[in-house]
Amino acid sequence: MKNTRTIGVLTSGGDAPGMNACIRAVTRAAINEGWTVQGIYRGYEGLMDGEIRELTTESVSNMIQRGGTFLKTARSKDFMTEEGRQKAYENLVKFGIDALIVIGGNGSLAGAEALAAEHDIPVIGLPGTIDNDLYGTDVTIGYDTALNTIVECVDKIRDTATSHNRIFFVEVMGRDAGFLAQNSAIAAGAEAAIIPEDKTDIDQLSNFIGRGIRKSKNSSIVLVSEKDGGAMHYAERVRKEYPQYDVRVSILGYLQRGGSPTARDRILASRLGVASIEALKEGQRNVMIGLRQDEIVYVPISRAIKLDKPIDRELINVLTVLSI
Numbered sequence: 001m002k003n004t005r006t007i008g009v010l011t012s013g014g015d016a017p018g019m020n021a022c023i024r025a026v027t028r029a030a031i032n033e034g035w036t037v038q039g040i041y042r043g044y045e046g047l048m049d050g051e052i053r054e055l056t057t058e059s060v061s062n063m064i065q066r067g068g069t070f071l072k073t074a075r076s077k078d079f080m081t082e083e084g085r086q087k088a089y090e091n092l093v094k095f096g097i098d099a100l101i102v103i104g105g106n107g108s109l110a111g112a113e114a115l116a117a118e119h120d121i122p123v124i125g126l127p128g129t130i131d132n133d134l135y136g137t138d139v140t141i142g143y144d145t146a147l148n149t150i151v152e153c154v155d156k157i158r159d160t161a162t163s164h165n166r167i168f169f170v171e172v173m174g175r176d177a178g179f180l181a182q183n184s185a186i187a188a189g190a191e192a193a194i195i196p197e198d199k200t201d202i203d204q205l206s207n208f209i210g211r212g213i214r215k216s217k218n219s220s221i222v223l224v225s226e227k228d229g230g231a232m233h234y235a236e237r238v239r240k241e242y243p244q245y246d247v248r249v250s251i252l253g254y255l256q257r258g259g260s261p262t263a264r265d266r267i268l269a270s271r272l273g274v275a276s277i278e279a280l281k282e283g284q285r286n287v288m289i290g291l292r293q294d295e296i297v298y299v300p301i302s303r304a305i306k307l308d309k310p311i312d313r314e315l316i317n318v319l320t321v322l323s324i
């Protein structure tokens, strides 16, 4: 006999392409078990305000290809307080929700962990962020789409960079992580990437200039992570320290978060969504569902948010070798 349950699902933090595909998967997999699904709007804000409505199979129709999140999202300050989480818990009880699925990044999963530590509610985290910075999963929902968007943009920037013999610093998102910058640099055939994880004695700019790239090529593209002043910082330094170069900056900004998810992100979102219901059936709580070497894994949320996810040094080497 099937156990009847009511689960809540929300998206929180920065939206990421594939979040809709994930809500769809969670909803349909739960309904398949005979469970009820409550959609919580505007992330933790909506949970505290009771902005909660039932989702049906039809509510998630025609969603898999849409970017953003139809449940909407927020970065909630109030939920960071104990009073905020108490209010949220009261609404979970009021709506009869006996497990919560949170789709989001680091901050969102930290919120889920805090809620679960104070109240008796099983939470399951699903990694949804373009930054790919969650420990315990090889990939996060939205990362592949953002990566492809960046590569498409850099391909266009290269046309103007070569026409003018310029150095372009292209700034990409990623918060404290360099996955987007490093991998888009490889995929777009850029000359270098400046990422937070690659801190060495020789700074990355001098390293790049020192390699004499401009001697053998007439233009260069450098992908720069947004951290520590991002592209502007390095462009200013070139203007001061290497005034012989003609330098320009392009900050890709929020367009990296938009657009229809790639097939890879849709499949990832669908797999993780279905796995979240399986996890609840198994009695799992306070875990993030991840994908490692193409296998579904459960990672304690505390580890996923606290441990650093390292960048593979091999990727740094590949870019260096190929950018001669």
Ligand code: F6P
Residues within 6 Å of the ligand: 014, 075, 105, 129, 130, 131, 173, 174, 175, 226, 257
């Ligand atoms: O975490 C996703 C992300 O897009 C980061 O890459 C970026 O630093 C941040 O969100 C921007 O946040 P906001 O949408 O609050 O400006």
